[in-house]
Amino acid sequence: MRHVCFVSLFPEYFEASMGCSILGRAVKNGHISWDFVQIRDFSHDKHHRVDDSPYGGGAGLVMKPDPVVEAIEAAKLAHSDGHVVLMSPQGTRFNQGEAKRLSCFPSLILVCGHYEGLDERILHYVDEEISLGDFVLTGGELAAQAVCDAVCRLWPGVLGNEASCVDESFSDGWLEYPQFTRPVDFRGRRVPDVLLSGDHGAVDTWRRLESIKRTRDRRPDIFEKLKHTLSAKEKSLLGIADSSQNARKPHKQTQTETTHPGSNSTDAKN
Numbered sequence: 001m002r003h004v005c006f007v008s009l010f011p012e013y014f015e016a017s018m019g020c021s022i023l024g025r026a027v028k029n030g031h032i033s034w035d036f037v038q039i040r041d042f043s044h045d046k047h048h049r050v051d052d053s054p055y056g057g058g059a060g061l062v063m064k065p066d067p068v069v070e071a072i073e074a075a076k077l078a079h080s081d082g083h084v085v086l087m088s089p090q091g092t093r094f095n096q097g098e099a100k101r102l103s104c105f106p107s108l109i110l111v112c113g114h115y116e117g118l119d120e121r122i123l124h125y126v127d128e129e130i131s132l133g134d135f136v137l138t139g140g141e142l143a144a145q146a147v148c149d150a151v152c153r154l155w156p157g158v159l160g161n162e163a164s165c166v167d168e169s170f171s172d173g174w175l176e177y178p179q180f181t182r183p184v185d186f187r188g189r190r191v192p193d194v195l196l197s198g199d200h201g202a203v204d205t206w207r208r209l210e211s212i213k214r215t216r217d218r219r220p221d222i223f224e225k226l227k228h229t230l231s232a233k234e235k236s237l238l239g240i241a242d243s244s245q246n247a248r249k250p251h252k253q254t255q256t257e258t259t260h261p262g263s264n265s266t267d268a269k270n
Contacts, residue, residue, distance in 0.1 A: 002155045004034045004148050005075045005082060006141075007068075008112040009050065011036035013141040014148075022159065023152055031157035034148075035078075039063075042070040051115050060116025068111070068118060069125050075109045082109040084126045085147070086118075087140030091129030094147060098130065102147070103154035110147060112140030173226050175215045177207040209237060 006014050018027060018034050026032045040048050044066060051061040076082055083105040092098065102108060111126060123129070132143045152158055180191040194206045212234065216223040227240070235242050 001030060002032045002152070003079060003082075003107040004032065004152065005079055005107070005109045006034070006036040006112065006144055006148075007039060007071050007075050007109060008036060008139075008141055008144070009039050009114050010112075010139065010141055011038055014145065017145050017149070023149065026152065026155075026158040029157065032152055032155060037071045037075045037078075039067050039071045042067040042074070054116070058116075062116055063113060063118045063122070065119040065121045068122050072109065072111060072122075072125050079107045079109060081105075082107040084109045084111060084128075086111045086123070086126040086129045087113060087131075087143040087147070088118075088129040089131050089134070089136060091131040094130050094132050094150075096150070099147070099150040099154060102151045108148070108151065110140075110144040112144050114139040173222065173229075174211045175219060175222070177210040177214065209234065212238060 004018075008014070014034070014036060018024065023032070027034065039050055043050050049064075050067045051063050054060070054062045072084060076084070083102070085102070085108060087110065130143070130147060132146055137143060180195060184191050184196065192206065194202050197203070212223075212230065215226070216238075230238075230240065232242055234240075
């Protein structure tokens with residue numbers, strides 16, 4: 001069984017997300033388990049404070065190192081194989097590739113910061129930092145929920161149908177192809193005929209091309225990175241110039257080239 005532990009000041013964030021829909025069913029069926037560590041339980045302040053003013057001045061409050069580190073250590077004590085990930089805007093950008101990598105760990109410990117930030121010394125007690133993107137949240141809980149959801153659905157048994165996570169957006173780098181279901185005609189917009197043909201080969205080809213086109217139109221940054229992986233046939237069907245075939249061929253000299261005056265060539269006329 002795979003496990004997720006949340007280290008947070010607000011564990012109530014996770015009770016809903018881990019108790020409903022696909023993750024809730026996976027927990028109920030015993031495919032994954034989860035728990036949390038309340039950082040405030042490790043405060044040494046009589047008022048249970050976990051933050052303080054930053055040295056050197058500045059706005060906001062900074063989370064103190066002792067309660068956070070002790071909370072992490074408590075999580076590690078309970079889950080010795082836990083990989084500790086800190087939610088941080090300074091971390092590695094999270095994407096599907098990162099989700100796949102993290103899914104290789106049997107247990108994750110997701111640490112959620114809050115307030116203005118965390119004492120820098122806390123970083124020595126985590127394995128890595130992860131960021132959802134270039135924006136700021138009020139706390140790490142929402143980011144941890146997103147990472148947890150993306151990783152858990154890759155764990156065995158969570159989706160039920162293991163093929164569900166293979167043929168979708170970013171699974172092979174490209175965006176997912178368009179999906180359709182009943183009715184065939186909805187307000188004048190029909191399902192593409194190829195999907196009704198029963199020709200599985202034609203369907204696979206259509207989906208592959210639509211996936212590439214969608215990526216080209218909506219995420220040109222991804223398309224440019226993956227364009228070199230396209231076959232010559234795919235490039236032809238998509239109307240993409242094949243630079244390798246358009247390379248200029250070297251000029252071949254002929255044996256009857258015109259000679260310059262004064263040439264020593266035997267072909268030169270006297």
